[in-house]
Amino acid sequence: DTAVSQTPKYLVTQMGNDKSIKCEQNLGHDTMYWYKQDSKKFLKIMFSYNNKELIINETVPNRFSPKSPDKAHLNLHINSLELGDSAVYFCASSRLAGGTEETQYFGPGTRLLVL
């Protein structure tokens, strides 16, 4: 009955590889997000999707591409991984943007280590 789930939990890979992180929410939310938490614990939004449409795209290298097959899923694909991509990536979801008290609920995080 996990609300927001991510797979994998840990991901260790070599520089230059391509990898994907999957996210699913069963809360019936319309908006999903990807955040990156760096080694100093700083959290920054990367992308936001509302009902399968991209609504926020912060300054993120175009090696990162989000894909939303339906409103319950938001996957993150990363091409040509670099050492600086090592971080914890969090998926989150909230109700339809535009309402009040739209709390974002986070997944457990995916710890990516690029060697």
Place this chain on the structure above:
Amino acid sequence: AQKITQTQPGMFVQEKEAVTLDCTYDTSDQSYGLFWYKQPSSGEMIFLIYQGSYDEQNATEGRYSLNFQKARKSANLVISASQLGDSAMYFCAMAPFRSGYSTLTFGKGTMLLVSP
């Protein structure tokens, strides 16, 4: 642009005591939401409490309360009767209402350690 400042990198408190974690923010928006999240050592982000900028009363959720002082642009988290399980990183965040609260900006966090 929004900015969140958490000036306390770390705080220590004894079990059963109350503790206040500071958060100040800067925004030109008139309508916004303020949020606190907890991140234990296991890594997940747990939502604790929300305060809307137009809410006249301070938000409370169990042992958590938010001391909201709009004129000072502060939104301090108060944890009453600390428990060992409260040891974690705490993040203050805000989002403007015009974005549907979708653009959360986080502070750098405060590490809270609760001792027996």
